[in-house]
Amino acid sequence: MIYLHQLDPVALALGPLQIHWYGVMYLLAFAACWFLGRLRIRAGRLPGVDEAGYGDLLFYCMLGVVLGGRIGYILFYDLSAYIAHPLDVLKIWQGGMSFHGGLLGVLVAAWWWSRRQGLHFFDVADFIAPLVPPGLGFGRIGNFINGELWGKFTHAGWGVIFPTAPEFIGWTPARLQAAYAAGALDQYARHPSPLYEATLEGLVMFVVLWVYSRKPRPRYRIAALFALMYGCFRFLVEFVRVPDAQLGYLAFGWLTMGQVLELPVIAFGLYCLWRSFGAPTLRPQPLAADAR
Incomplete structure (x- = not known):
């Protein structure tokens, strides 16, 4: 049945204060990441790190998501508009977040934290990968509620x-x-393309990565699976999604900025997959009950 979108992007209005569903989705994303990450920490999926240490990692990654996502959107999608209206940079409740910018922000934050902790960066990346898809799913639901990123x-x-x-x-x-x-x-x-992405990038990726990561895997392998799945899913969905109006199609009458940005993600996934062959496998070291 054809559906008329009538969802209010404002979840709660208290006088001049408005709480937007897009912001609520971010809170749910971080809450899911915190809960699932603690489960993996307790299972010893990142040996030598306790729940307090994971809390620090999550805080830095949250900053990376917000700052990287916003800066990435500005640089990749609408730089001229933000130069003309610089205060719009602060209006994240209106959308305008780039996954690729957020991904770069998380990678930088994780690299910095890993270096401080004396851990291998890709051990941390493999640990984080299964925690990201729920956030992607919530973010796309927020896009749908906002009535944005619609398809053809x-x-x-x-x-x-x-x-x-x-x-x-x-x-x-x-x-x-x-x-x-x-x-x-x-x-x-x-096409309700945000819901397609919420299903593929959120639900499907989470189930696959969570199940796959339950057993010890060679270093790089889980990060590789994340990058390859996301890159392929997003590339395919872009075929039924309308490109950003300010950019349009970049080439061939079908190539979008989203697809262009997926190429390095897929290449990164292939690189990680190649490096995983012959790489060491990190063995879980569950936390003692009194260390939780």
């Missing part, structure tokens, strides 16, 4: 009509509702 037109029965799309500029909610009730908007139904 579709005749599929699960298509969604996004009032934020350009074809509805100037339409009032009443006009939209009346046209939808009359079945006059079915031709404008679009």
Whole structure:
């Protein structure tokens, strides 16, 4: 059934204070990362690190996600607009976060923390990889609630009509509702691409990585699986997702910035996979009960 998107991006309004669902999704992402990370720490998946040490790692990675994600979006997607309106940099509740920027931010934070702890960076990367997909899934749900990052037109029965799309500029909610009730908007139904990504990058990647990482794996292997899965999933979804209006297609009438940015991610995954052959395998060392 074709669905008319009518979700309010504001979760709670207390006078002038507004709590947006996009921000709530970030809180849920960090909460999931904290909970799942503690389980892996207790199982000894990062030997020599206790829950307090993991708390430090998570804090640095949170900074990396927010700062890297925002800076990445500005640099990769809309630099000229933010130069014209610099205060918009602070409006993260309106979206405008780049996964690739956030990934770079997390890698830098993890590298810095690893160096301070005297740990191999890729042991930390392998530890973190299964914790990231829930955050990706929550983030994409936030995109969907915001009515952004919609896909191309579709005749599929699960298509969604996004009032934020350009074809509805100037339409009032009443006009939209009346046209939808009359079945006059079915031709404008679009792929709910944020939900596709929430399913693939969030749910599917989490299940695969969590199950795969339950047994000791050679160094680099889990990070490789993460990068290859994300790179391929995102590259494919971009075919049904409308590119950012300020960029459009970069080449061939189908290549998007998202696909261009996936190429180094996939290359990184292949590099890690190659390095994993013959690499040592880190053995779990569960924490003692009194160390929790």
